Amino acid sequence: MKDTNPTYKLILFGDGGVGKTSLAHRYLTGVFNEGIGVTIGVEFYIKNIMIGGKSIKLQVWDFGGEQRFRFLLPSYCKKSDGGLFLYDITNLSTLHSLKQWMEVISVNAPNIPILVVGTKTDLVEKRKVTKEEAVQVSKNHKMSGFVEVSAKTGFNVENVFETILKIMMSKTL
Numbered sequence: 060m061k062d063t064n065p066t067y068k069l070i071l072f073g074d075g076g077v078g079k080t081s082l083a084h085r086y087l088t089g090v091f092n093e094g095i096g097v098t099i100g101v102e103f104y105i106k107n108i109m110i111g112g113k114s115i116k117l118q119v120w121d122f123g124g125e126q127r128f129r130f131l132l133p134s135y136c137k138k139s140d141g142g143l144f145l146y147d148i149t150n151l152s153t154l155h156s157l158k159q160w161m162e163v164i165s166v167n168a169p170n171i172p173i174l175v176v177g178t179k180t181d182l183v184e185k186r187k188v189t190k191e192e193a194v195q196v197s198k199n200h201k202m203s204g205f206v207e208v209s210a211k212t213g214f215n216v217e218n219v220f221e222t223i224l225k226i227m228m229s230k231t232l
Contacts (some may be wrong), residue, residue: 078145082219182215
């Protein structure tokens with residue numbers, strides 16, 4: 060029997076160590092794994108979910124953020140329906156790298172909705188990026204919104220995926 064549920068492709072991108080794999084793992088399994096290592100190349104996950112009364116299939120593509128894997132990004136981000144740009148709230152340079160990431164994304168997946176996602180809110184005492192700075196960067200790059208999360212505590216994890224999914228679904232109606 061053919062699967063008739065719509066499929067949406069979501070890309071997670073950002074510098075190495077910002078928490079892309081931890082966020083994906085927390086969303087997919089409900090568990091935080093302290094021992095997750097560096098993503099080599101690209102990881103791919105599927106989750107069947109109900110949203111707005113509709114059953115959909117979500118493909119989550121998690122890109123290794125290290126410079127040596129960036130050559131993979133152009134081919135894997137094609138035909139994406141949306142993206143999450145992740146940065147670490149304790150490391151300002153990870154937010155400012157959005158420009159370089161968008162140079163690749165805008166050519167290979169133009170006009171997709173992207174949320175700017177500040178990670179590691181459980182480390183608030185080490186915060187180096189204010190919410191106001193992140194919102195401003197998000198606006199400057201014409202992103203679809205901004206949210207902060209913690210894969211460790213689970214704060215806003217479901218919300219960020221639900222938000223981007225609703226935006227992606229509204230674009231395909």
